[in-house]
Amino acid sequence: MPTKRVPLTKERVLRTAIAVADERGVEGLSMRKLATELGVEAMSLYHHVANKHALLDGMIDIVFSEIDPPAAGGDWKAELRGRGLSTLAALRRHPWAVGEMEGRGTHGMANLRIHDAVLGCLLGAGFSEPMTVSAMSVQDAYIYGFALQQVDMNPETPADFAAVAAQQMVDYEAMLADFPHLVRVVGGHVAKVGYDYDAEFLFGLDLILDALEQRLPER
Amino acid sequence: MPTKRVPLTKERVLRTAIAVADERGVEGLSMRKLATELGVEAMSLYHHVANKHALLDGMIDIVFSEIDPPAAGGDWKAELRGRGLSTLAALRRHPWAVGEMEGRGTHGMANLRIHDAVLGCLLGAGFSEPMTVSAMSVQDAYIYGFALQQVDMNPETPADFAAVAAQQMVDYEAMLADFPHLVRVVGGHVAKVGYDYDAEFLFGLDLILDALEQRLPER
DNA sequence: ACCTGAACACCGTTCAAGT
DNA sequence: ACCTGAACACCGTTCAAGT
Numbered sequence: 018m019p020t021k022r023v024p025l026t027k028e029r030v031l032r033t034a035i036a037v038a039d040e041r042g043v044e045g046l047s048m049r050k051l052a053t054e055l056g057v058e059a060m061s062l063y064h065h066v067a068n069k070h071a072l073l074d075g076m077i078d079i080v081f082s083e084i085d086p087p088a089a090g091g092d093w094k095a096e097l098r099g100r101g102l103s104t105l106a107a108l109r110r111h112p113w114a115v116g117e118m119e120g121r122g123t124h125g126m127a128n129l130r131i132h133d134a135v136l137g138c139l140l141g142a143g144f145s146e147p148m149t150v151s152a153m154s155v156q157d158a159y160i161y162g163f164a165l166q167q168v169d170m171n172p173e174t175p176a177d178f179a180a181v182a183a184q185q186m187v188d189y190e191a192m193l194a195d196f197p198h199l200v201r202v203v204g205g206h207v208a209k210v211g212y213d214y215d216a217e218f219l220f221g222l223d224l225i226l227d228a229l230e231q232r233l234p235e236r
Numbered sequence: 237m238p239t240k241r242v243p244l245t246k247e248r249v250l251r252t253a254i255a256v257a258d259e260r261g262v263e264g265l266s267m268r269k270l271a272t273e274l275g276v277e278a279m280s281l282y283h284h285v286a287n288k289h290a291l292l293d294g295m296i297d298i299v300f301s302e303i304d305p306p307a308a309g310g311d312w313k314a315e316l317r318g319r320g321l322s323t324l325a326a327l328r329r330h331p332w333a334v335g336e337m338e339g340r341g342t343h344g345m346a347n348l349r350i351h352d353a354v355l356g357c358l359l360g361a362g363f364s365e366p367m368t369v370s371a372m373s374v375q376d377a378y379i380y381g382f383a384l385q386q387v388d389m390n391p392e393t394p395a396d397f398a399a400v401a402a403q404q405m406v407d408y409e410a411m412l413a414d415f416p417h418l419v420r421v422v423g424g425h426v427a428k429v430g431y432d433y434d435a436e437f438l439f440g441l442d443l444i445l446d447a448l449e450q451r452l453p454e455r
Numbered sequence: 456a457c458c459t460g461a462a463c464a465c466c467g468t469t470c471a472a473g474t
Numbered sequence: 475a476c477c478t479g480a481a482c483a484c485c486g487t488t489c490a491a492g493t
Contacts, residue, residue, distance in 0.1 A: 025457085042339075048486060060487080061458050069486065116338050119387040120261075120331075129415050136417035146421050154385070155440035159374065162381025166373070168338040196348050198355035202365050221374035225440075228447040244476085267467060279468080280477050288467065 025057060027065040031075045035111065038076065043113035048072075073117055078125025080114045083107040086134035093142035094226050100135065101160050101222045102215075108164035115164045143233055152229050159225055163218055244276060246284040250294045254330065257295065262332035267291075292336055297344025299333045302326040305353035312361035313445050319354065320379050320441045321434075327383035334383045362452055371448050378444055382437055 033054055038046045048069060052059040066072045085103040087096035108115050132153070139149040193200060252273055257265045267288060271278040285291045304322040306315035327334050351372070358368040412419060 047484085049484085058459055060460085060489095063487075064457060112339075115384075116335055119335050119384045129418060133415035133418045136421050140417060140421070149421055151436060151439045154382075154436055155378065155443060158381035158385055158440060159378045160381065161384055162377035162379065163373075165334075165338045165380055165384065166377055196352040198359060199348060199352045202355050202359070202368055217370060217373055220370045221377060221444075224374060224447045224451075225443065228443045232443075266465085268465085277478055279470095279479085282468075283476065 025055065025061060025065060027075070030055065030062060030065045031072070031079055034072055035076050035079060038113045039111055043073075043117060046113075070121070074121060074123055074125060077114055077118060077121075078127045080107055080111050081125060081131060082127035083110070084127075084131050086131045087138040089134070089137040089141045093138050094230065096138050097135065097156065097226060098219075098222060100131070100138075101156065101218075104160050105164055105167075105215075105218055108161075109167065112168045115161055115168060118161070144229075145234070148232065152232075155225055155229070156222075159221055163221065167214060244274065244280060244284060246294070249274065249281060249284045250291070250298055253291055254295050254298060257332045258330055262292075262336060265332075289340070293340060293342055293344060296333055296337060296340075297346045299326055299330050300344060300350060301346035302329070303346075303350050305350045306357040308353070308356040308360045312357050313449065315357050316354065316375065316445060317438075317441060319350070319357075320375065320437075323379050324383055324386075324437055327380075328386065331387045334380055334387060337380070363448075364453070367451065371451075374444055374448070375441075378440055382440065386433060 030051070034046060034051050037051055037054055048062055049059045051072075052062055055062075062072075066075065083103075084107050085100060087093075087100040135153050135156070136149055139152050140146070144152055249270070253265060253270050256270055256273055267281055268278045270291075271281055274281075281291075285294065302322075303326050304319060306312075306319040354372050354375070355368055358371050359365070363371055
């Protein structure tokens, strides 16, 4: 209703799509709803984006652009720790992203940029070329996997919450009998309020970075 | 056309849904197509499954049921290594699964069963309760994250392959100038045929398991 | 050049009706 | 009890037509 004069651009389409997905989940993002949000008809979007797949490609690369790349000169462990935290933060701001990153053949410029920086950081630290590939692979798998698990904790459709709670109770019934370790450990430590996801994330990230340091040729 | 007498059961609906998703991706799985595959109308499915969300819940728990749970008594590292490999194998057989596991509040029985076994294995190894939670969290994040990256490598729609190849070339153009480390490392080691995903997976899994062993109280 | 109305071939799901 | 036909409210995308 307000600024109806501002013209449609690819940038504006992508930014608005991200806002919609952040708010309503990727399930709640349709070309038609996005168009309405932009004060336009659905078909107008196709002048700025080839199709919905390309729309998601663009959205995902914007998420990658929010990640701080590690510097190559300094303390490589600190740099990669910072990059890990920055990645998790971006994926937490855009919880739909991690589930859509897989299977889409193409890689955006921002994606390539941060991976290039990570490789440069590891090579600068003294890792061999094959070891650098492996070292990046473990870190990325861990970071994306952790983000994925975290999304799993916060159900994105609050409408399902009652169903979830009910199912939880059914599970609990069986758990008491069949899953003693889950009852003991999860009941005792995870279910208590204030479970600290950032601390949990850093435990794993530091575990991996320290283990990688031990694989460094010299020292 | 052949066996039209066999009655619809939840089991048969879920198994067929998995077969369809394995073959055509989760995008290619609709209630209507699944019904056709079963020689039935779409609405008949709703007698065995509450809705599509519940269908996916059931499918995912069948994937979990294909994972070998670790034993509690033996060599904990070997057991958890085996469980990691078994999980990766299941997620490779059903590439759609890892992208659908997130965000769905509910957890099936097979899911709970294998997590209970992992916890039992770690507790049996001598880890404290909070450490057991952390140790399972790193492993799961790594395993699911690795599976996610692997799906990313194999584009699930072979129709897009030409587009992917074309985009790859565009990327390469820019890479030569802007992403020197990617060109050096990925060009030299990853792009060469025969990149061994299982070896890469085990590098990270063993790195994590060895690092966890160092955190064990006694030894 | 940029936007759109109408249309096509799909979706998930409900509901009243059939056997 | 189990299955279905017709209908509703949605999808992504194409295409010829408007400005």
